[in-house]
Amino acid sequence: MNGGHDLGGKQGLGPIDPEPETQEPVFHEEWERRVFALTLATGMLGHWNIDQSRHARERQHPADYLHHSYYENWLVGVEKLLTESGLLDKDAHSHGLRIPDPPAAGKIMSSGGPTAMDADKPPAFRVGDSVRLEKIHIQTHTRAPSYAQGSTGKVVTHHGCHVFPDRNAQGNHVGEHLYSVRFRAEELWGCDAEKFDVLIDLWEPYLQALDET
Amino acid sequence: MPHDHSLDHDQDHTDLPSDLELRVKALESLLLEKGLVNPDTLNTIIDTYENRVGPRNGVHVVAKAWTDPKFKAALMNDATAAVASLGYTGRQGEHLNVVENTAQVHNLVVCTLCSCYPWTVLGLPPVWYKSAPYRSRAVSEPRAVLREFGTELDAGVCVRVWDSTSEMRYLVLPLRPQGTEHWSEQQLQRLVSRNSMIGVEPARSPEAVENTSS
Numbered sequence: 001m002n003g004g005h006d007l008g009g010k011q012g013l014g015p016i017d018p019e020p021e022t023q024e025p026v027f028h029e030e031w032e033r034r035v036f037a038l039t040l041a042t043g044m045l046g047h048w049n050i051d052q053s054r055h056a057r058e059r060q061h062p063a064d065y066l067h068h069s070y071y072e073n074w075l076v077g078v079e080k081l082l083t084e085s086g087l088l089d090k091d092a093h094s095h096g097l098r099i100p101d102p103p104a105a106g107k108i109m110s111s112g113g114p115t116a117m118d119a120d121k122p123p124a125f126r127v128g129d130s131v132r133l134e135k136i137h138i139q140t141h142t143r144a145p146s147y148a149q150g151s152t153g154k155v156v157t158h159h160g161c162h163v164f165p166d167r168n169a170q171g172n173h174v175g176e177h178l179y180s181v182r183f184r185a186e187e188l189w190g191c192d193a194e195k196f197d198v199l200i201d202l203w204e205p206y207l208q209a210l211d212e213t
Numbered sequence: 214m215p216h217d218h219s220l221d222h223d224q225d226h227t228d229l230p231s232d233l234e235l236r237v238k239a240l241e242s243l244l245l246e247k248g249l250v251n252p253d254t255l256n257t258i259i260d261t262y263e264n265r266v267g268p269r270n271g272v273h274v275v276a277k278a279w280t281d282p283k284f285k286a287a288l289m290n291d292a293t294a295a296v297a298s299l300g301y302t303g304r305q306g307e308h309l310n311v312v313e314n315t316a317q318v319h320n321l322v323v324c325t326l327c328s329c330y331p332w333t334v335l336g337l338p339p340v341w342y343k344s345a346p347y348r349s350r351a352v353s354e355p356r357a358v359l360r361e362f363g364t365e366l367d368a369g370v371c372v373r374v375w376d377s378t379s380e381m382r383y384l385v386l387p388l389r390p391q392g393t394e395h396w397s398e399q400q401l402q403r404l405v406s407r408n409s410m411i412g413v414e415p416a417r418s419p420e421a422v423e424n425t426s427s
Contacts, residue, residue, distance in 0.1 A: 007349040033259050033263070038255065054326075070344075091249070093248065099248060102256075159381060
């Protein structure tokens, strides 16, 4: 879906106004700490994956998404996940859940969750191939940013096979080949754009081969 | 959004908690009551990302890459493994890629769709990195964005913007400042800022560090 989160190239959002690096705390308010910890801790219960978590934050009216602060969007997301998954309906014991204690949580945090998978087919593209990012106007979760849809670029890296977010957000853990694709600024924004390249990580189902000319 | 947090703090003593604070408290109470979270685990998570995992990990990686050619080669070949060899592993760092700035190429990292960021080497992202202005503009007018950080690149430098749309996480290896040929890894660490590893600023100059430490 191309909701309020799909921000690449949007205009009118103002200056960046960064807080000086040496003065910025990790969290600005106590409630932000709590939302962050609650999101990670409940995520460790395994009732949803990272793409479902991202999609929960995206599924808001774009005006709300943009109006909220960052951790407010996290709060919206975790409230939605807890309700929709049914986790809140019962206590941990009735769910038969083992709740991670600090050492178990530490282990989860330091090992992470790699997304690389074994490929069940060879990659369709090679480094140097010209590809077009297809139009992907779906209501469900995708990681194909709208600003580059329909544009043509060149494959610069093949990263192997990785969990495909569009399916993972619907609970289907399947892998697809992943590539970094380089787009010229003029292809994305027209001839008057500054000269630069944008590199976007894109999965094979998003891409269409172009005949070499 | 300019915001004076010291004012908020002063008001905390007299004002009632905001709706947002109450909503978070209610959620936490409910989860604790149902036994779905362990209160000590919540504190461990906060302590990990507030005090243990942060940009100093990335500073270590960069200064080592500047002084140890074998480590740099390993880093460019397989950043995840090279960074793990220094003891930095975990969430949002499972698939690391290092992109190197040179005299000809300047790299900049963004996540236009959310806030993807290499936690294992940089910790949690700053507010501006997660903000709508940065996420919208980094891919459409990067030189204008860089100027807002005081960074002016020569016209001939090729700018590469990395939009972190997958679980690949990007760390910029900044250009080693001139005049540091005889500096040790320890000394060089003082020149590596978090912002230089995102790509919005160059590494600090030797003069800048000497001025602040004197």
